[in-house]
Amino acid sequence: MTTQQLHEQILQKKSFLCVGLDPDLAKIPPHLLETEDPIFEFNKAIIDATHDLTVGYKPNTAFFEAYGIKGWMSLQKTINYINENYPDIFTIADAKRGDIGNTSSMYAKAFFEDLNFDSVTVAPYMGKDSVEPFLAFENKHTIMLALTSNEGAFDFQTLNTNGTELYKQVLETSKTWKNSDNLMYVVGATKAEYFADIRKIVPDSFLLVPGIGAQGGSLSEVCKYGMNDKIGLLVNSARAIIYASKGTDFAEKAREEALSVQKEMAEIIRLKFQV
Amino acid sequence: MTTQQLHEQILQKKSFLCVGLDPDLAKIPPHLLETEDPIFEFNKAIIDATHDLTVGYKPNTAFFEAYGIKGWMSLQKTINYINENYPDIFTIADAKRGDIGNTSSMYAKAFFEDLNFDSVTVAPYMGKDSVEPFLAFENKHTIMLALTSNEGAFDFQTLNTNGTELYKQVLETSKTWKNSDNLMYVVGATKAEYFADIRKIVPDSFLLVPGIGAQGGSLSEVCKYGMNDKIGLLVNSARAIIYASKGTDFAEKAREEALSVQKEMAEIIRLKFQV
Numbered sequence: 001m002t003t004q005q006l007h008e009q010i011l012q013k014k015s016f017l018c019v020g021l022d023p024d025l026a027k028i029p030p031h032l033l034e035t036e037d038p039i040f041e042f043n044k045a046i047i048d049a050t051h052d053l054t055v056g057y058k059p060n061t062a063f064f065e066a067y068g069i070k071g072w073m074s075l076q077k078t079i080n081y082i083n084e085n086y087p088d089i090f091t092i093a094d095a096k097r098g099d100i101g102n103t104s105s106m107y108a109k110a111f112f113e114d115l116n117f118d119s120v121t122v123a124p125y126m127g128k129d130s131v132e133p134f135l136a137f138e139n140k141h142t143i144m145l146a147l148t149s150n151e152g153a154f155d156f157q158t159l160n161t162n163g164t165e166l167y168k169q170v171l172e173t174s175k176t177w178k179n180s181d182n183l184m185y186v187v188g189a190t191k192a193e194y195f196a197d198i199r200k201i202v203p204d205s206f207l208l209v210p211g212i213g214a215q216g217g218s219l220s221e222v223c224k225y226g227m228n229d230k231i232g233l234l235v236n237s238a239r240a241i242i243y244a245s246k247g248t249d250f251a252e253k254a255r256e257e258a259l260s261v262q263k264e265m266a267e268i269i270r271l272k273f274q275v
Numbered sequence: 276m277t278t279q280q281l282h283e284q285i286l287q288k289k290s291f292l293c294v295g296l297d298p299d300l301a302k303i304p305p306h307l308l309e310t311e312d313p314i315f316e317f318n319k320a321i322i323d324a325t326h327d328l329t330v331g332y333k334p335n336t337a338f339f340e341a342y343g344i345k346g347w348m349s350l351q352k353t354i355n356y357i358n359e360n361y362p363d364i365f366t367i368a369d370a371k372r373g374d375i376g377n378t379s380s381m382y383a384k385a386f387f388e389d390l391n392f393d394s395v396t397v398a399p400y401m402g403k404d405s406v407e408p409f410l411a412f413e414n415k416h417t418i419m420l421a422l423t424s425n426e427g428a429f430d431f432q433t434l435n436t437n438g439t440e441l442y443k444q445v446l447e448t449s450k451t452w453k454n455s456d457n458l459m460y461v462v463g464a465t466k467a468e469y470f471a472d473i474r475k476i477v478p479d480s481f482l483l484v485p486g487i488g489a490q491g492g493s494l495s496e497v498c499k500y501g502m503n504d505k506i507g508l509l510v511n512s513a514r515a516i517i518y519a520s521k522g523t524d525f526a527e528k529a530r531e532e533a534l535s536v537q538k539e540m541a542e543i544i545r546l547k548f549q550v
Contacts, residue, residue: 022378062374062381068389072347098398099337099371100425100485103297106337114343123373123398125420127427145400150375152402155448161434161441173430210375 001118002139003206003230006090009055010231011275014266017258018056018092018208019046020238021078022063027243029250039067039074042250044081046242049251051086053262056234058092058208079115090234092143092208093117098126104133112140119143121186121208124170128177135179141206142183146171146198149188149211171201184208187226189217189235195225203228210236212261219261223268231269237261276393277414278481278505281365284330285506286550289541292533293331293367293483294321295513296353297338302518304525314342314349317525319356321517324526326361328537331509333367333483354390365509366392367418367483373398379408387415394418396461396483399445403452410454416481417458421446421473424463424486446476459483462501464492464510470500478503485511487536494536498543506544512536 010016023039032038047057059078064071082089097107097120104122111120112134119141122131134142147157147167157167164172174183187198189211198207207226211217212235219235226233241261245253269275285291298314307313322332334353339346357364372382372395379397386395387409394416397406409417422432422442432442439447449458462473464486473482482501486492487510494510501508516536520528544550 024381060374060378060381062372062378062385065385066381066389068385069344069347069351071385072344076344094374096372096374096398096401097337099335099369100423103335103337106299106335106341110337110340110343110346114341123371123400125398125400125431126371126423126425127430127432129425129427131427148375148401150401150404152404152406155402156400156436156441156445157402159436159441159444161431161436166431166434166436166441169434170431 001090003141006055006206007230009088009090013052013055013262014269015053015055015262016231016233016235016265017054017261018058018090018234018236019050019054019241019258020094020210020236021046021057021059021242022238023074024063025067027246029246029248031248037074037077039064039071040077040081043074043078045251046254047082047086049255050241050258051089053255053258054089056090056092057082058094058236058238060094060238076115079117083116091118093120096121096123096145098123098130100126101129101133104130108134108137112137119184121145124174131174132178135177135182137182140182143208144170144174144183144185146185147187147191147194149190149217153188168197168201171198175202186210189222192218192221192225195222199226199228204230204232206232206234208234208236212237219264220268227272235265276365278416281330281481282505284363284365288327288330288537289544290328290330290537291506291508291510291540292329292536293333293365293509293511294325294329294516294533295369295485295511296321296332296334296517297513298349298517299338300342302521304521304523306523312349312352314339314346315352315356318349318353320526321529322357322361324530325516325533326364328530328533329364331365331367332357333369333511333513335513336368336370351390354392358391366394368392368395371396371398371420373401373405375401376404376408379405383409383412387412394459396420399449406449407453410452410457412457415457418483419445419449419458419460421460422462422466422469424465424492428463443472443476446473450477461485464497467493467496467500470497474501474503479505479507481507481509483509483511487512494539495543502547510540
């Protein structure tokens with residue numbers, strides 16, 4: 001998928017919502033546990049109930065790997081289900097990978113080829129040759145961590161390096177890499193005021209924004225500082241939507257939550273772009 | 276496994292070699308491709324041929340994930356094979372994981388519980404709450420990236436932060452985390468002179484050292500600067516050992532390569548400890 005196609009989908013759905021799929025057997029509705037593949041059944045129901053309100057799904061690989069081979073099978077079924085039934089949806093493997101060149105090539109192959117995700121999240125610590133193998137894939141997107149939404153973000157990401165914070169250095173440096181057009185960045189919603197500075201460095205890139213909802217970030221604040229003239233945001237919400245109810249009505253309640261966020265997004269788009 | 280048990284195994288085998296298992300279908304001996312699970316058959320043969328010369332195996336998860344479910348099954352069979360047949364061996368899931376707290380907990384569950392590895396590699400970029408969930412597991416070890424062996428290491432890891440390089444700050448900060456005794460660190464062999472400074476910060480920790488062999492690092496230099504009075508090193512070699520031959524003699528040739536490294540290690544231990 002191209003960023004242009006993603007932009008068009010955003011305008012059409014009046015939504016830049018991405019739903020995080022973090023399926024935890026301890027949290028999903030108990031009645032699903034009797035099915036053969038509770039994780040897939042859970043994801044499928046959430047996807048069917050929200051696909052017209054969201055432009056992206058972001059399965060978090062940890063929540064599948066924790067269940068071993070069975071979990072990896074659920075991940076494959078989930079991505080296949082999205083690709084077959086809702087091919088316009090932008091898919092993100094939230095995997096936070098990154099390793100020396102030949103290893104990163106194998107991760108890229110895993111997520112872009114074997115599983116056929118549109119994008120994958122990567123960590124920047126190992127630098128250029130750990131990220132460029134991902135960037136080599138045409139019409140695939142590499143979403144690099146810049147400033148994350150957790151407390152630990154302040155351990156290293158905001159350290160002063162040569163007069164600027166490390167995460168800004170990461171953004172600057174990454175722009176010099178080969179095929180850097182295929183980069184997007186993770187920027188946490190818990191620090192909305194940081195978006196203004198970030199937009200000076202990467203005005204045109206899509207930013208994947210976790211931290212809305214359960215983690216406490218404000219949508220309007222993020223949009224105020226982070227939106228560009230092509231929207232340029234994918235706002236992720238996981239727990240607040242997928243765990244809206246533990247009952248048999250979980251998918252319906254997830255839809256209600258997603259609808260509430262989508263309506264807020266539609267209003268923000270209407271006000272900003274007068275459409 | 277405790278670090279004490281690992282130390283005892285090192286003295287007994289006169290080896291601190293770790294063999295990296297990076298099974299690439301394009302590189303393993305062609306005759307194995309006719310078997311039902313070429314990746315597992317390859318690993319099994321390498322393990323059987325080298326287990327008395329090495330104290331650790333380090334499967335690189337990328338090389339399994341690239342083959343999807345089949346690859347994940349090969350990974351499970353490989354770790355099970357080691358744990359059942361050579362329970363003294365220290366096992367490392369080279370996964371470079373790290374995410375917000377509840378996600379890191381799921382990764383820890385995946386590698387420490389589901390797959391039953393002794394250790395896993397993690398990336399530090401997201402800070403304390405992305406690493407502490409791994410550290411909570413007793414007698415399991417979390418091997419955090421400090422200074423890696425690739426070119427991109429110089430993009431961010433060596434940036435000056437508050438008067439010191441980022442990787443030194445990472446080492447310093449990590450010592451304050453809960454259960455930091457369960458930390459080990461990745462330090463690339465391509466920069467042997469850096470080990471002296473690193474040992475001032477983490478004198479007692481085990482260091483996992485990639486970059487010997489195919490990546491060009493020198494074993495004697497690394498030992499000169501990096502060894503402590505409990506050895507404190509796990510030196511990894513992957514390609515130089517596992518791809519020593521593409522013929523039916525690949526396991527035999529792998530053993531020859533491993534034996535050559537082990538002999539060099541035995542001599543270093545003898546000279547340093549007069550044993």
